[in-house]
Amino acid sequence: MPMDVKTLCLGVLTRGPHSGYEIKKFCEEGPFAHFFDAGFGSIYPALRKLAQDGLVVGDSRPQASRPDKVVYRLTREGERALTDSLCEPPALDRIRSEFSFVLFFAHLVPPPLIRRITDRRIAWYRSQIERMERCSQAHSDGNSRAPGVAFTLGWGLAIYRVSVQYLEDNRDDLLAAIEGSFADAAD
């Protein structure tokens, strides 16, 4: 088992029992929203499969006027499976950045569009940085049981900050450079 949504679920469940919905939330707002993301369409089947394999147990809690909430928790086998896969040599990161792709070919795109998407991306990074800082504060007091949480948060913050810095420092130069070449290309 390399790193798929199943392993993600096992990981989240080490932090306590949760439903599929909550796992999704964790991927969006939690401390590692940055390097892993999954949709309902992959989380629910993953949990079901894990339950079949005995790595998690689902506890169905009936709710008024809502589908039953199914809270999953790790079994011994599940813990084992997770630690086993954590001990396997991690593969290289897979990054698929459409934004970088567009910037790479910036000379083929109208400059105002480059400006717009760059500004948007900077704003998005800023919002993420804020979220991560809040998250960081929430984790700083007490919870030293999982030092990796703060570690990866700090790393993500470092990357996001340097990215904002870089984009702000170099955006205008890039725009100036393509302003000429894009005009040429549109002959």
Place this chain on the structure above:
Amino acid sequence: MPMDVKTLCLGVLTRGPHSGYEIKKFCEEGPFAHFFDAGFGSIYPALRKLAQDGLVVGDSRPQASRPDKVVYRLTREGERALTDSLCEPPALDRIRSEFSFVLFFAHLVPPPLIRRITDRRIAWYRSQIERMERCSQAHSDGNSRAPGVAFTLGWGLAIYRVSVQYLEDNRDDLLAAIEGSFADAAD
């Protein structure tokens, strides 16, 4: 067409006619080896599909004692399709980092293993930084036709450098922190 291997191929081919093999090379060693990667099993079918759709043309060049080399070049329609997809609002980056995942759960992994994989990762980043610096020099002279190339390279370098920095600065603290908790967990 969002960003898939087909779009990647179109992008590479703006820099001149190339074979599938060369496109793969470009993904490994070229200036954006960092944010996109694809295997032969996806590149060859992608090129074939693009050829069917008239976005590229393949020119088969017989070679002695080797399979024919098929050199593809963009058509007008292909250029058009690329610029169209470049103008679509880029999706958020998808990152899948097994390494970060392991560090997040560092307290569940034997500390020596954490040290080993972290050292390895730092070494890998270093090698990538060197490669990118070489790449950057190669691109600095003359080639200002595509300013986005240097821009994305610089961005990648900034991220890799800050990552090495962060990992080196915080690795020992992380190890010290888990040394205690891992011993506890293994009761």
Place this chain on the structure above:
DNA sequence: GGTTGCATGTAAATGGTTACATGATTGT
């Protein structure tokens, strides 16, 4: 009255990886 949040799930389609198949040449 419309949107957001809670809460689960399925089915089809897409897209990509992995493993296989072939084979000469060059370097260690």
Place this chain on the structure above:
DNA sequence: ACAATCATGTAACCATTTACATGCAACC
């Protein structure tokens, strides 16, 4: 002798995305 580089491709499998389906409660 063995590995790596060049060179293409297919087929099976796997994982994930997307779209669909349902429906109440709370807020604006």
